[in-house]
Amino acid sequence: MNTSLAEKIVEDKKNGISDKEIGKKFGVNLKLIEKAVTQQLGVNISNPSKRKKKIISLDPQSFELETSTxxxxxxxxxxxxxxxxxxxxxxxxxxxxxxxxxxxxxxxxxxxxxxxxxxxxxxxxxxxxxxxxxxxxxxxxxxxxxxxxxxxxxxxxxxxxxxxxxxxxxxxxxxxxxxxxxxxxxxxxxxxxxxxxxxxxxxxxxxxxxxxxxxxxxxxxxxxxxxxxxxxxxxxxxxxxxxxxxxxxxxxxxxxxxxxxxxxxxxxxxxxxxxxxxxxxxxxxxxxxxxxxxxxxxxKTKTNEEYENRTTALSKGFKIDKEIYLESTTVWIFNKNDWEGKAISNLFKRYSAKKPLLYKNSAKDASVDLIVNIGPKNIDACFKYSEKNLKDGGILAIFCEDTRGKHGLIKSTAMEVEKGLRGNKSFTLKELVILSIENGKPKNNADIEITHKYILIYIKAQINGK
Ligand SMILES: C[S@@+](CC[C@H](N)C(=O)[O-])C[C@H]1O[C@@H](n2cnc3c(N)ncnc32)[C@H](O)[C@@H]1O
Structure with missing residues (x-):
C-alpha cells in the first residue's frame, strides 16, 4: 500500500473515526485498514489512540478453574x-x-x-x-x-x-x-x-x-x-x-x-x-x-498408554426429528440425554435429500446421499463400502471421541481417522464438527472431564481446494 494512503488511514484511526467510515472514504476493506496500521505503526492494533488502559481491577471477578474440555x-x-x-x-x-x-x-x-x-x-x-x-x-x-x-x-x-x-x-x-x-x-x-x-x-x-x-x-x-x-x-x-x-x-x-x-x-x-x-x-x-x-x-513424557477400544453406541430410543433447528456453526451443543438424535437429525436434514443410511457393516443399500458411522467403527471397511454405495457429492459422517488411558494421557480417534484418510482421492474432509455434550457441572478432578465428541464429515469425489 502506498505510504500516503496508509498515513491518512492511520491519522483517521487515531482521530477515532470508525473502520466503516474509513472504508467508505478510501474504498478499502478491513484487511487493508489493518495492513495500513501494521505498516505505519509496526503492530496490528485496533485502536491506536488508546494504547494505555486505566486499570479498574487486577483480578477477574468470580474466577473458577475450568473442569471440562x-x-x-x-x-x-x-x-x-x-x-x-x-x-x-x-x-x-x-x-x-x-x-x-x-x-x-x-x-x-x-x-x-x-x-x-x-x-x-x-x-x-x-x-x-x-x-x-x-x-x-x-x-x-x-x-x-x-x-x-x-x-x-x-x-x-x-x-x-x-x-x-x-x-x-x-x-x-x-x-x-x-x-x-x-x-x-x-x-x-x-x-x-x-x-x-x-x-x-x-x-x-x-x-x-x-x-x-x-x-x-x-x-x-x-x-x-x-x-x-x-x-x-x-x-x-x-x-x-x-x-x-x-x-x-x-x-x-x-x-x-x-x-x-x-x-x-x-x-x-x-x-x-x-x-x-x-x-x-x-x-x-x-x-x-x-x-x-x-x-x-x-x-513431555515417555509414558506409553494402553487404551480400551471404545466406540460410541447408539441409544435405543433414538429418533429422527425432521423439524430440527439446523446448526450453522462447527460447535453443536446438546444434552447428554438426546445428543445422538439431535446430531443425526441435523446430518439427515442438512445432507440428505432422500436416502440416508446408518452404517452397520451388513447394509446392502446402494446409491445413498448420506452414510453415518456412529463409532468410529470398522473405518477401512466403511470407506470401501461408502466408495461403492455413496452417490458422487454424497456425505460420509463419522463420529469420533477422545479417550483417556490409565496414566491420564489422551488418544484422539478423530485425529487418527483424519490422518488415515489424508490425501484420499475419493473423499475430502468437508467439515469438522464438535459435539459439546452438556452433563451438569463436572467434578473438579485432577484431569479435565471429556465432554465433547467429533463428527468428521467427508464429501465424496471432490478434491480439496477445488
Ligand atoms: C496470535 S499472536 C499472539 C498473541 C498473544 N498471545 C497475545 O495475547 O497478545 C502471534 C504472535 O506471533 C508472533 N510471531 C510470528 N512469527 C513468529 C516467530 N517466527 N517467532 C516468534 N514470534 C512470531 C507475531 O508477531 C504475533 O505477535
Whole structure:
C-alpha cells in the first residue's frame, strides 16, 4: 500500500473515526485498514489512540478453574491491562487457567509468540517468572507497556524477560529449563502481524506454516523440563467450502517432536455471527461457520498408554426429528440425554435429500446421499463400502471421541481417522464438527472431564481446494 494512503488511514484511526467510515472514504476493506496500521505503526492494533488502559481491577471477578474440555468465555476478560487492542490476542482466561493448572509460583513460563503480552501479564499477576519472545519488536514494546503496572505489593516480584527473537530457534534457552510453555501461534496466512518480515509465520501458506511450526515444536520439546507441559491454541481454516484441519495438523507436528497429549480442549469462539445473513448462507451454500479452536496441552513424557477400544453406541430410543433447528456453526451443543438424535437429525436434514443410511457393516443399500458411522467403527471397511454405495457429492459422517488411558494421557480417534484418510482421492474432509455434550457441572478432578465428541464429515469425489 502506498505510504500516503496508509498515513491518512492511520491519522483517521487515531482521530477515532470508525473502520466503516474509513472504508467508505478510501474504498478499502478491513484487511487493508489493518495492513495500513501494521505498516505505519509496526503492530496490528485496533485502536491506536488508546494504547494505555486505566486499570479498574487486577483480578477477574468470580474466577473458577475450568473442569471440562469445552471452554467458553462470554466476555474476553478486562482485568489489569488486558484489552482486545492487539489483533488476535487471546482471552486472558486461557493463560490464567493453564498457568494455574500446570505451574506453581516461582516457576518459569515461556511464551514464544508473546504478542501484546497477555501471558506475560498473567504470569506477573500469578507470580510466575516469565520469558516472552516475539519476532516483532513493536509487539515487544506493546508488551512492555502492558506490563507497566504495580502488582500485589505483598508478593515477590517475578522476573520478566522480554526479547525480540524467533520461536524456531530458542538457542539462548537451556534444554530442560522451562516449567511451562503457553503460546498462541499466528495462523497461517490469516492475520498479518508484521509488515514485510518473512520470519513472521503469519506470512506463510499452510504448507510453509506447518514446516516452520515443526521447528518450533522441536525447540519446545528441547527447552521444556521432563514431565512439564506445553499449551498451544490453534484453530482450523476454510478453503472454499471445505475445512482445512490446521488444528489437527499442527498438533500432529508436536506429537512428531515427541510430545504426548495430556488434554485436548475445545475453546468456543463467540465472534462468529449465527443469525440472519450468515445463518442463511450457511444453509444456502451448505457450510458451517468455524466457531472453535483447539487448546492442546502436551506433556513431555515417555509414558506409553494402553487404551480400551471404545466406540460410541447408539441409544435405543433414538429418533429422527425432521423439524430440527439446523446448526450453522462447527460447535453443536446438546444434552447428554438426546445428543445422538439431535446430531443425526441435523446430518439427515442438512445432507440428505432422500436416502440416508446408518452404517452397520451388513447394509446392502446402494446409491445413498448420506452414510453415518456412529463409532468410529470398522473405518477401512466403511470407506470401501461408502466408495461403492455413496452417490458422487454424497456425505460420509463419522463420529469420533477422545479417550483417556490409565496414566491420564489422551488418544484422539478423530485425529487418527483424519490422518488415515489424508490425501484420499475419493473423499475430502468437508467439515469438522464438535459435539459439546452438556452433563451438569463436572467434578473438579485432577484431569479435565471429556465432554465433547467429533463428527468428521467427508464429501465424496471432490478434491480439496477445488
Ligand atoms: C496470535 S499472536 C499472539 C498473541 C498473544 N498471545 C497475545 O495475547 O497478545 C502471534 C504472535 O506471533 C508472533 N510471531 C510470528 N512469527 C513468529 C516467530 N517466527 N517467532 C516468534 N514470534 C512470531 C507475531 O508477531 C504475533 O505477535
Amino acid at each position: 469445552v471452554w467458553s468465555f462470554k466476555s474476553r476478560g478486562k482485568w489489569a491491562t488486558h484489552n482486545g487492542n492487539y489483533r488476535g490476542n487471546w482471552s486472558p482466561y486461557i493463560p490464567r487457567n493453564v498457568i494455574l493448572r500446570y505451574s506453581k509460583e516461582g516457576d518459569i513460563v515461556l511464551d514464544y509468540f508473546c504478542g501484546g503480552g497477555t501471558t506475560a501479564v498473567e504470569s506477573k499477576l500469578l507470580n510466575r517468572n516469565f520469558i516472552g519472545i516475539d519476532i516483532n519488536s513493536s509487539a515487544i514494546e506493546l508488551s512492555k507497556e502492558n506490563l507497566d503496572f504495580d502488582s500485589d505489593l505483598f508478593s515477590p516480584n517475578p522476573s520478566i524477560i522480554l526479547k525480540v527473537g524467533d520461536a524456531r530457534n530458542l538457542s539462548t534457552i537451556h534444554e530442560n529449563s522451562i516449567d511451562l510453555i503457553c503460546a498462541h501461534p499466528p495462523y497461517a496466512d490469516i492475520v498479518a502481524y508484521s509488515h514485510g518480515n518473512p520470519s513472521d509465520l503469519s506470512s506463510r501458506d499452510v504448507g510453509g506454516f506447518l514446516d516452520e511450526i515443526e521447528k518450533v515444536a522441536r525447540e519446545s520439546y528441547r527447552v521444556l523440563k521432563p514431565k512439564a507441559h506445553c499449551a498451544i491454541l490453534i484453530g482450523d481454516m476454510r478453503k472454499n467450502k471445505n475445512v482445512i484441519p490446521l488444528g489437527f495438523w499442527t498438533i500432529g507436528k508436536y506429537l512428531e517432536a515427541g510430545f504426548k497429549i495430556k488434554e485436548l480442549i475445545i475453546k468456543r469462539q463467540h465472534n462468529c455471527k449465527t443469525t440472519g445473513f450468515w445463518y442463511n448462507n450457511s444453509v444456502k451454500y451448505n457450510f458451517l461457520l468455524l466457531a472453535h479452536e483447539y487448546l492442546a496441552i502436551f506433556e
